[in-house]
Amino acid sequence: MKNVFIILFLITSIYYVFFDSFISDPIKIVFKLIPMILVLLIAFLSNNLAKTYKTFVLIALIFCAIGDYTIQWFIFGLISFLIGHLFYIRAFLSTNEQKVPSIAKILLVTYGIVMAFIILSVVIQTGNIVMAIAVFCYITVILTMGWTAFRTKSKLAIIGACLFIISDSVLAINKFVLSVDYSHQLIMSTYYCAQIFIALSIDNYSAIKSKGVQ
Template identity: 30%
Template sequence: MWLVIAALCLVHIYSISHGPRWLFYLTKPLPAALLAVMVFLTPPTQPSDYGLYIGLGLAISVIGDIFLMLPKDCFRAGLFSFLVAQFTFGYAFLQKIESYQPTWLPILFACVGLIVYLLLLPSIGKDKWYVGLYFVSILFMASNATVAWISSGGPIAGMAMIGAYIFIMSDLVLAIDRFRASSAFSRHVVMFTYYTAQALFALSVLWAS
């Protein structure tokens, strides 16, 4: 299954520049969908619902993928889908936290996120509230992933935390491409980092089983 997922990711990234369009549309949501299926089919080894929420986050991401790839601009619908997905991922990481320490960490994430948001704000226009709420959701996710790693330690929690940071990188490139300056390879970078983050989230469930 992993070879199929990797192949789909590479084909989609190739189709961004070379087409055909039907292949672009077909391959974009399939990796997340297959990752979600793998996670849902993995029997839980712990009483927490960590795997369930990771799977739900991946499934909701598929909806976001579909909205964002439609020929008609459905940016807000796609952004809202990923906002829900990020809160779902964040809640999954919350299941791994025994004690929310250090308490200053969410404040640090919030300050960094606010600075980035203010830098983008002049170019966001009417989407400022949607983008602002999305910033809250992804910072909630990344903060919880970091605290979960600090709380429980281990390579699996570290894998999820790295995935969270890569997800932020993907969204930052996407935001710069949409609101500031577009480049020929920005979408390739967005999708490569996006798929990598999702794979790490899925692996944090599968390798713990």
């Protein structure tokens, strides 16, 4: 059954990412949420060996799905995704399969400083201090999510977290700095890939954990 949901996820996500112009505006949100519902089902049907990890990933996916809907009111969507990332961080913190590599720490911190400078310099100029604080907090949280993903030793979790950072970076640049060509395709393709990789990391991490127990 899970394989069926994965196939359906691929079909529906590709359709929304690349053929959204054929979807009428009133029902676009429905097509946007269908892949996330399928990701939730895939995560739910995953191995229960790493129960804590699985539980927090599921909660994170729920808040991200809420964020998908509420992003039309940007600050509310930002808060929903922020909460989702906090639960991803909690999931990753429940693991301790390896130390975070020094190179990953350096790259994430450097990337965070550059992104904060680029985006916040524009937001602060608008005089919207509340938005500037919210964006700064979001950048900090999502980079922490990427940082803690390395603890899992799961390539799927790490790739998923990195793709999430890329997706949100493109979204932020497109919204605050400059218009990005094919922003919809770039944002949503990396976003859906991030979510499915993290959902599939439940089984991946369970396998890693079972090897460690043996």
